[in-house]
Amino acid sequence: MSRPGVLTGSAMLVENGRITQVGSASRIENLTQAKKAKEVDASGCVVVPGLVDCHTHLLFPAPRLSDYEKRIGGATYEEIAASGGGILSTVKAVRSSTAAGLEAAAARSLGLMASHGTLLAEAKSGYGLETGLELRLLRALHRVNGPAEVVPTCLGAHAIPPEWKQNPDGYVAHVCGELLPEVARHKLAEFADIYCDDTAFSVEQAARYFEAAAKLGFGLKIHASQFSSIGAVELAVKWGALSADHLEAIEPSDVELLARSETIAVLLPVSVLHLGLSRYAPARSLIDAGSAVALATDFNPGSSPTPSLPLVMSLACAQMRMSPAEALTAVTINAAAALRRVESAGMLASGRPADFALFNVQDYREIPYYLGANLLKLSYRAGKPVYRQGGI
Numbered sequence: 001m002s003r004p005g006v007l008t009g010s011a012m013l014v015e016n017g018r019i020t021q022v023g024s025a026s027r028i029e030n031l032t033q034a035k036k037a038k039e040v041d042a043s044g045c046v047v048v049p050g051l052v053d054c055h056t057h058l059l060f061p062a063p064r065l066s067d068y069e070k071r072i073g074g075a076t077y078e079e080i081a082a083s084g085g086g087i088l089s090t091v092k093a094v095r096s097s098t099a100a101g102l103e104a105a106a107a108r109s110l111g112l113m114a115s116h117g118t119l120l121a122e123a124k125s126g127y128g129l130e131t132g133l134e135l136r137l138l139r140a141l142h143r144v145n146g147p148a149e150v151v152p153t154c155l156g157a158h159a160i161p162p163e164w165k166q167n168p169d170g171y172v173a174h175v176c177g178e179l180l181p182e183v184a185r186h187k188l189a190e191f192a193d194i195y196c197d198d199t200a201f202s203v204e205q206a207a208r209y210f211e212a213a214a215k216l217g218f219g220l221k222i223h224a225s226q227f228s229s230i231g232a233v234e235l236a237v238k239w240g241a242l243s244a245d246h247l248e249a250i251e252p253s254d255v256e257l258l259a260r261s262e263t264i265a266v267l268l269p270v271s272v273l274h275l276g277l278s279r280y281a282p283a284r285s286l287i288d289a290g291s292a293v294a295l296a297t298d299f300n301p302g303s304s305p306t307p308s309l310p311l312v313m314s315l316a317c318a319q320m321r322m323s324p325a326e327a328l329t330a331v332t333i334n335a336a337a338a339l340r341r342v343e344s345a346g347m348l349a350s351g352r353p354a355d356f357a358l359f360n361v362q363d364y365r366e367i368p369y370y371l372g373a374n375l376l377k378l379s380y381r382a383g384k385p386v387y388r389q390g391g392i
């Protein structure tokens, strides 16, 4: 993670949406002239792979401004949820949205994310919590034609819906027996995710969910140890989950487990910042122990309303002691691995899709360094411009 492979004085040749050559600028310029190709001048800039956001809840109809004010006033995440805010208030908004409204909401989020360099984004359902609505959310994610590519994940077990409050086991059985098979049948998601914590689903319930999801061929993901350590990491490793996400409350033994596994640790520092908390996930221990770490925005209307991976990188460096190189790896190739996209995303090399972003900086370390600045100048997806500072 500490060796991003920086080239200087170099250029790339792009043909039919793919990178066909990477090498010295003079050699590529000769080829460009011979092929009468269009030249994009990146001098004075840093070109990075299109950023990959591997954990988001980007499809939400509206911001949660009253939760925001309540939190500023001192209410906790749990108190806000208990007073009718939190995840369930977004579920209510989704239940009264049209299909077109959901698509527009997803497109808006993707536009914001792309304006900070993201070209591939995971997007979870989880605000329907009922088979028909979860399918509607996943369909909207498939249909949306935004500037970034979307990888949908089924998060049917995000929260316990009000109608199942007295019978959470029954809800898990319902999700395993009806929702997941429907999602698999219509091929609407590659991954299945569950929120496992004191205030959400138990480890036993998550194990049942993983069993059903694995049988149906889903890759497994889990919201693990955000607030409390109840054994979610152990479960993730046991089931060979592709990623265990959050990890703010993990124990040293979990760090060892993750380091010895193939499960990627996906860390979400903006949710810690935005909730006014101080316990960040132990990125340094994870990396030093040999774990693969990825970073993501967790873009959602409650705990992390940011579309910006550069901001996530800044926090990872300043608060979690990741180096700028590690942070860059964590939002490119490692994030691509957390979405099973290592062959096609997160790296610039010959033969790969020409998905890249130009930042208006001379050194990649400036991307996290200028905290809160949006220094993206241009981005290209499959060789076509999708973002230009000041408009395409």
Ligand SMILES: [Zn+2]
Binding pocket: 055, 056, 057, 223, 298
């Ligand atoms: Zn999340």
